[in-house]
Amino acid sequence: MKKLIQALAAVLIVSFALLYIVSGLNSSQGYTSGNTLTIFNWGDYIDADLVDKFEQETGIKVIYETFDSNEAMMTKIEQGGTAYDIAVPSEYAIEKMKEEDLLLPVDHSKIPNLKYIDQRFMDLPFDSGNKYSIPYFWGTVGILYNTDILGDKKITSWNDLWNPEFKNQILLIDGAREVMGMGLNSLHYSLNDKNTDHLIEAKEKLDRLTPNIKAIVGDEIRMLMENDEAGIGVVWSGTAQELMWEKDNLEYVVPEEGSNLWFDNMVIPKTAKNPEAAHMFMNFILDPENAAQNTEYVGYSTPNQEALKYMDEETISDERFYPDEEMTARLEVYENLGKRMLAYYNELFLEFKMHKK
């Protein structure tokens, strides 16, 4: 009994000592409450040097965490374990978070740099008046292909992927909306189609693509394409741009039939502890020079008109990443489908994944 109590006491003393040391370390580095900014962003979606620069300029300490899907991000914010000051959801997620009252309004007077944002990216249907969100990046979904592996075969449309010559060559991103959207687009239906017959038709068409599919993966797609593991990858435009900067044998195309146009905006979750710092950070990121630096690192397209002046001429004249009006007209933004329809999309996607070769 005595030994047991001694052991318990020892454990408790060690735990409290550790707790004390950790809080001591945190405060010596400036991590006190009121002086930190917790950012929740997609993986590999910011130039880390900018975070350092922000810390130096403002004296605010940044805690940076990442997620890999809108849904995972929303689940975490809803449950409220960590109080995030900034999150970066995509448009349909913003719509949903607004509906569920998870966001704080943004005070535009605290973000003077907002004037640099191209008017095309302001006041969009998912957040009219930009009451809750400030543009961060935007881009498309398209096809990245390896010219060494495919030789002189060109890809211009979704339907090209069904070519039997591409047996076991395609990597898909593991997202129900992206893959189902690809099936719907290849049949010239809308990405937001809610017609069950159309959806089943799209799923059956995707089933026929199975022999060409090598794997359905997550963020690893970047590494796999980089290592010439497959000839074709269906990816987001920024992944493509980043890889194309590194490798000459990769080409990106936004398919003819149309594709997804998406926007990632910065928002302040309702649980935020330091909205003041969140506004400061938003303003900092919208500074044209910072935005240019961030864009050159991340590879997605910036909504910041003024930042384009600081960037490579070759990058911003590339229509695949800065599409003109004619191309934009073919692109569609995801709408919030509602829980039931989204569940149905996911169910079809699951069935498609189970379809054997």
Next chain:
Amino acid sequence: MRTNSRNFYLIPYVLWIALFVVTPLLLVLYYSFFDIEGHFTLENYRKFFTPVYLKMTLSSFWYAFLITLFSLLIAYPTAYLLTKTKHKQLWLLLIILPSWINLLLKAYAFLGIFGTYGAANSFLEAMGIGGRQILFTDFSFIFVSVYIFLPFMILPIFNSLDELNPTLLDASNDLGGSSWVTFKRVIFPLTLDGVKAGCQIVFIPALSLFMLTRLIAGNRVITLGTAIEQHFLVTQDWGMGSTIAVFLIIAMVLIMVLTGRRKRGIL
């Protein structure tokens, strides 16, 4: 007085079990009766018996079976040889060591090894067999899973082999038993408990593997674990996710009962 103090010691244990075992199980059961909009329904259970989920269940069991089988085939001889070595504990430590490394890191390492230009393919080419696709196949999935579960199979078998009284083997020998008969009639029955424990420890987690199905099998293998992950994180259909979990729990309980300890007939 004595019973009182015994009950006193039980409190932390009971609290722990109630909070972290019983409550979560009840919650899973509770959630399984609600649809995506939060209405009470039995629809989830009906949905589980549609071909999609039944097929998924079958394939989960099939892969878990294969993983357990291959683990056992490799683990038993390994454990047997281990008991014969001089520095048993050192060898055992070396086998357990990889299980201290994070599962995800090991999976990423295999992405490199099994890749088109990875070490495995270079080796095959050097051998004159020629390169082939290893990653994203059933083979790579089972190989990596067996690699990961192997230490958990070896440990219980090693322990039961190690406890085996060597005089029993001498006795069998003296009475004219060949080494095969000794193995079949003496060694194996006496280490059966270790084999059962090993199979349980491997089969049950193998049934709900999910990260490896994406990383190593490229979502070409879909298990119940994958479906649960998707329902909780992506669809946010907690009801259906919980329903699958309920069936997994039932399956696990059945396996525990079937492979559970029986009264020993020998000794």
